[in-house]
Amino acid sequence: MLKGLIFSSFSFPMTINRHIPLWHQKASNRADGVILWDYHAICIQRKRDGDTHLVWDLDSSLPFPCPLATYVSETVRPSFQLFSEFQRFFRVVHAPIFLRHFASDRRHMKDSEGNWTAQPPTYETIVAEDGSVHNLNEYIEIHAADVGKNLPADLTSAVYSQKHGVVIGEAQLEEFFSQIS
Secondary structure (H helix, E strand, O other): OOOOEEEEEEEEEOOOOOOEEEOOEOOOOOOOOOEEEOOEEEEEEEOOOOOOEEEEOOOEOOOOOEEHHHHHHHHHOOOOOOOOOOOEEEEEEEHHHHHHHOOEOOHHHEOOOOOEOOOOOOOOOEOOOOOOOOOHHHHHOOOHHHEOOOOOHHHHHHOOOOOOOEEEEHHHHHHHHHHOO
16 A cells, blocks of 8 residues: 555744644635644655655645645745744655654643544554554654755665654755655
8 A cells, every 4th residue: 555655754843833834735724725734744755767756745735646846836835935933844754664663642632631622533543563652742853953954875865764764954855855766
């Protein structure tokens, strides 16, 4: 089922309020589809030809799947001048590694009294291969020191071996995937 799916990506800001704007999102009530997410998970697939990358975003109103260049220009909108407190980063994790290690029991969807803040998904909670039931914060917590300043070969190879992948900046996204073999 997941043959060909190469990367899971988390987009997440380094801000105090931890929200970033993304456009063309189904959950938005606005005509432009903009919404503020505290994190957002997508999958980027490298097609067998090696030159084409597709984004699989279950929350997007763009074509499904969507070419990476279109997704970046329409959803991330790097040309849109954000306030300085908003910075978008991407944690790129090789899908097989992500599927083995990621866990979420949905505790982040409950308030301090244990009530749901949103309707939880109908599918079962996600348990990691090692039995962990919740490690979402390990994936969405990003520090300035985590962000790759350039794209050396060891950064692209690290995505295939590191539990938490690598962190790249918004401007590096398309370049990073063009270097993945």
